[in-house]
Amino acid sequence: MLTLVGEDRPGIVAGVTQALFDGGCNLGETSMMRLGGVFTIMMMTQHDGTTQSLKNIVQPVAKRLCLRFHVDNIEGRLHDHVEPEVRISVFGADRAGIVAQATGALADAGFNILHLESDVAGSEDKPIYIMQIEGVAQKGVEAVRKALETVAKEGIETSIEPIDTLIG
Amino acid sequence: MAVLEILTYPDERLKLTSDPVERFDQRLLSFIRDMEDTMRAGPGSVGIAASQVGRNIRVVIVDVSGKPDIKNHGKLTLVNPEIIQWDGLAVGREGCLSVPDYTGNVIRAEKIVVKAQDETGGQCEYEMEGFEARAAQHEIDHLDGLLFLDRLVSRRNDLFRRKVYKRSKHVNPGESNQEG
Ligand SMILES: [Zn+2]
Numbered sequence: 406m407l408t409l410v411g412e413d414r415p416g417i418v419a420g421v422t423q424a425l426f427d428g429g430c431n432l433g434e435t436s437m438m439r440l441g442g443v444f445t446i447m448m449m450t451q452h453d454g455t456t457q458s459l460k461n462i463v464q465p466v467a468k469r470l471c472l473r474f475h476v477d478n479i480e481g482r483l484h485d486h487v488e489p490e491v492r493i494s495v496f497g498a499d500r501a502g503i504v505a506q507a508t509g510a511l512a513d514a515g516f517n518i519l520h521l522e523s524d525v526a527g528s529e530d531k532p533i534y535i536m537q538i539e540g541v542a543q544k545g546v547e548a549v550r551k552a553l554e555t556v557a558k559e560g561i562e563t564s565i566e567p568i569d570t571l572i573g
Numbered sequence: 574m575a576v577l578e579i580l581t582y583p584d585e586r587l588k589l590t591s592d593p594v595e596r597f598d599q600r601l602l603s604f605i606r607d608m609e610d611t612m613r614a615g616p617g618s619v620g621i622a623a624s625q626v627g628r629n630i631r632v633v634i635v636d637v638s639g640k641p642d643i644k645n646h647g648k649l650t651l652v653n654p655e656i657i658q659w660d661g662l663a664v665g666r667e668g669c670l671s672v673p674d675y676t677g678n679v680i681r682a683e684k685i686v687v688k689a690q691d692e693t694g695g696q697c698e699y700e701m702e703g704f705e706a707r708a709a710q711h712e713i714d715h716l717d718g719l720l721f722l723d724r725l726v727s728r729r730n731d732l733f734r735r736k737v738y739k740r741s742k743h744v745n746p747g748e749s750n751q752e753g
Pocket residue numbers: 572573668669670671711712715
């Protein structure tokens with residue numbers, strides 16, 4: 406797993422992926438996005454050498470684009486997708502602890518998070534926190550619904566809807 | 574019973590526009606039976622288009638009756654289908670027999686009216702909503718060489734989009750990102 410972060414500027418994705426391609430690497434699932442002013446990349450990277458030889462491939466481009474990077478040796482597999490069953494939205498006036506509170510309740514209810522994205526919106530003096538979560542309800546949707554109700558009492562609004570994936 | 578081979582992306586034949594059916598004969602009926610067998614053999618599929626099995630004719634089957642608690646018309650064979658009315662927009666998750674191992678979010682009309690012929694050529698019209706409307710739109714897209722991959726939207730903006738979309742009508746799915 407190759408992780409890179411650095412101040413956002415045009416050409417980061419192109420530069421990094423070209424260097425990996427030139428170095429004979431193969432990409433699998435990736436997540437790349439701008440968070441704050443920082444561009445973040447996490448990539449499943451297939452590389453036939455050592456951790457050090459991958460670092461040597463990334464080093465020059467990371468330096469040129471002012472990125473910090475990190476390599477974790479993992480045994481990741483492609484075609485290992487787990488389908489989310491439930492989509493949850495959590496939002497409310499921004500304050501410390503919303504994520505911990507909501508995800509703690511979800512964890513207790515047997516909810517396994519597959520994907521979480523959160524953002525701060527609203528205005529500077531009235532920020533709102535918005536979180537969207539997708540995952541699998543291992544102890545059933547009812548348990549998750551109950552857990553969210555306890556969270557909702559504390560000034561956070563929540564909604565839960567099943568994800569009914571259409572195959573056609 | 575014959576289960577046909579399903580073409581998978583990037584097979585170029587999935588991108589062809591299919592031709593209208595003009596002859597309603599025994600061959601068509603038997604092909605439609607094979608299409609249904611193929612759909613039933615797939616994992617939890619609620620629809621299939623002729624182009625997915627390599628025949629470029631405008632025939633789809635939609636059957637969402639196996640899903641609990643949703644409005645549906647049972648098994649529908651739609652020949653030369655045409656969507657004549659759209660209303661509302663909703664985000665939902667889709668996958669496809671022709672795109673194994675991937676699902677993504679797609680915006681579709683919430684309600685549609687479909688005009689079509691049945692397998693013997695009789696005219697029919699259906700008002701559909703929700704999951705069934707989504708299935709019909711997915712399958713009819715196949716007849717025009719479109720996959721759900723052509724209409725993917727990001728998860729990130731869902732919440733806002735859904736709110737905006739409820740207010741706006743007659744926007745082509747996937748083309749709109751206006752502020753409310
Ligand atoms: Zn399909």
